Amino acid sequence: MPALIKFLHIAAAIVWLGGASFMLFALRPVAAAQLTPPQRLPLITQVMGRFFALVWAAIAVLLLTGLAMLLAVGMKNAPTGWHLMFGLGVLMFALFGHLYFGPFRRLKQAVVAANWPEGGRRVGQIATLALVNLVLGALAIAAVVFLA
Numbered sequence: 001m002p003a004l005i006k007f008l009h010i011a012a013a014i015v016w017l018g019g020a021s022f023m024l025f026a027l028r029p030v031a032a033a034q035l036t037p038p039q040r041l042p043l044i045t046q047v048m049g050r051f052f053a054l055v056w057a058a059i060a061v062l063l064l065t066g067l068a069m070l071l072a073v074g075m076k077n078a079p080t081g082w083h084l085m086f087g088l089g090v091l092m093f094a095l096f097g098h099l100y101f102g103p104f105r106r107l108k109q110a111v112v113a114a115n116w117p118e119g120g121r122r123v124g125q126i127a128t129l130a131l132v133n134l135v136l137g138a139l140a141i142a143a144v145v146f147l148a
Contacts, residue, residue, distance in 0.1 A: 002069075002072065005065045005068050005069060006065070006069070008061050008065050009061070009062060009065035009066060009069070011061075012057075012058040012059075012061035012062045012065070013058070013062060013137065013141070015054055015055075015057075015058045016054075016055050016058040016059075016062075016137070017134060017137045017138075019051050019054060019055070020130045020133060020134050020137075021134065023047070023048070023051065023127075023130065024127060024130055024131060024134065027044070027047060028044065028123070028127060031043060031044060037116035037119065037120060038114070038116060041107070041110070041111050041116060041119040041120065041123065042111050044123055045107055045108055045111050045119075048104060048107075048126070049108075052100055052104065055096060059093050059096065062089060063089070063093070066085070066086055066089060069082070070082060070086060079144075079147060079148040080143075080147045081143040081144040081145070081146065081147030081148040082144065082148065084139075084140065084143035084144075084147060085140040085141075085143050085144050088136050088137075088139055088140040088143065089140060091136060092133050092136050092137060092140070095129060095132060095133050095136070096129075096133060098129070099125075099126055099129040099130065099133075102125075103122045103125040103126045103129065104122070104126060106118070106122050107119055107122035107123060107126065110122055
């Protein structure tokens with residue numbers, strides 16, 4: 001069972017961080033270079049909507065498996081890196097919640113209203129927050145690798 005929990009934890013992190021990397025460094029730049037805002041923003045909104053559904057599932061898996069691993073060894077016995085990962089993970093969850101219920105919600109509204117400048121501004125906000133989460137995710141991984 002511990003191996004399955006660890007596998008699910010790592011798989012959920014890969015889904016979230018890998019998807020964020022794809023969105024930031026592959027999809028967004030190519031879409032910006034090749035599509036006009038009326039084409040690009042609905043595409044990005046729909047892709048993000050599908051991806052964000054996966055992120056919510058990944059967050060649930062990360063939280064459940066992370067807590068299971070921490071509780072299995074006891075919070076006071078867990079390595080420092082685990083505590084750092086947990087703290088960074090909670091920060092990432094909160095940041096994603098803000099991204100989803102703030103800028104992403106407003107992006108969807110801008111696309112429905114065909115307000116392309118506002119939509120572009122919201123995509124920029126989402127990209128910035130996603131990049132911060134990507135860096136936090138890398139720091140969480142580093143904490144476990146180097147401080148476990």
